[in-house]
C-alpha cells in the first residue's frame with residue numbers, strides 16, 4: 001500500500017510541476033484520469049486490507065463470544081457437580097478477560113510494529129546504500145592548474161549497458177584555455193561533462209586532472225573547483241543574492257556584482273525595483289528563462305572555480321548575451337573553460353574546437369584549422385548556416 005501511495009503522490013507531483021505543459025496541451029482530463037487510476041489502485045488495496053481486517057475482527061469477536069458461552073456452560077456444570085464454587089468461576093472469568101485484553105494489546109502492538117518496520121525498511125535501504133562512485137579521495141593540492149585529460153574512455157550508461165556512448169575517447173583540455181565541444185545531438189558531449197563531474201564512472205579508461213585521477217581528489221575540494229552551468233539551471237526560492245551566493249558562507253557584495261557583470265546579469269538586476277534582493281519565486285518562476293540562465297552563470301562564477309563548464313547555455317541566451325558571457329569568461333586566464341555549443345558562431349574564438357561524433361573525437365583544432373580541413377566541422381557549419389538562412 002505504501003508503494004502504491006508513493007506512486008499516486010508521484011503522479012500528482014509530476015502534474016503540479018509540469019502544470020504549464022498540462023494546460024497548454026489541454027491534458028487536464030487525461031491527467032485527472034491517470035491520477036484517478038492510481039488512486040483506484042490504492043483504494044482497491046485498502047479495500048483488500050480492510051476486508052481482511054473485518055474478517056479478522058469478526059473471527060475474533062465470535063471466538064471471544066464462543067469462549068464466554070463455553071466458560072459459562074461448563075462453569076455451571078462444574079458448580080452443579082460440586083467441583084467448583086461460584087467465587088472460583090467469577091475469578092476465572094475476570095482472569096480470563098484480563099488475559100484476553102493483554103493478548104489483544106500485544107497483537108495491536110505487533111501489527112503497528114510490522115507497519116513501522118516495513119516503513120523503516122525503505123528508509124534504511126537508502127541509508128545503507130553504498131555509492132558506486134567512491135568519495136574517499138584525499139588529494140587537496142594548494143595549486144591547481146586545471147588541465148583535464150580524458151584517457152581512452154569507454155562508457156555506457158548503467159541503465160542501458162548495451163549501448164556504448166563513449167568509445168576510446170581521448171582528449172586534452174589545456175589549462176586556462178577555452179575548449180568547445182561541438183557535434184550533432186546525442187553523440188556524447190553532455191556525457192563527457194557528466195563523467196568529468198563524476199556523476200558516473202567510466203567502465204574503462206580514466207579522467208585526469210593535473211595528471212591525477214579524479215577519484216584521488218577530496219570530494220568537497222574537487223566540487224569547489226569545478227562549476228557547471230547546465231541548460232536549465234535550477235534556482236531556489238529566495239533573493240537573487242541568495243541564489244548567486246548559494247552554498248558560499250562568505251561572499252562580499254563586490255564579488256557578487258563582479259560575477260553578475262561577467263554573466264551579463266548585472267544590468268537587468270539593477271533595473272529591478274529591489275535589485276539583488278528581488279525574490280525569484282519558486283524555482284525562479286518570476287524570472288525569464290534567460291535571466292535564470294544568467295543568474296545560474298553568476299552563481300557558478302561567484303565560487304571562483306578553476307574549471308567552468310557551460311552545457312549549451314545557448315538554449316536560453318540570445319547570441320549577443322552568449323558572446324558577452326563567453327568573452328568575459330575567456331578573458332580570465334586562470335580558468336579552464338569547457339563549452340558545449342550548438343551555435344558554432346559563438347565559439348569561433350575558442351583555443352580548441354573538438355567535434356564529437358559516435359562517442360569519439362572526430363576532429364580537433366582551431367576554427368581556422370578545422371575550416372581548412374574541410375571535414376565534419378566545415379560541414380556542420382554549412383548545415384547550420386543553411387538552416388539559419390532557409391526561408392521559414
Ligand SMILES: Nc1ncnc2c1ncn2[C@@H]1O[C@H](COP(=O)(O)OP(=O)(O)OP(=O)(O)O)[C@@H](O)[C@H]1O
Pocket residue numbers: 157159160165184185186187188189190191192
Ligand atoms: N541517463 C542516461 N541513461 C541512458 N542513456 C543516456 C542517458 N543520458 C544520455 N544517454 C544516451 O547517451 C547518448 C549521448 O547522450 P549525450 O546527452 O551525451 O549527447 P549530446 O551530444 O550531449 O546531445 P545533445 O547535443 O542533444 O545534448 C544518447 O544516445 C543518449 O540517448
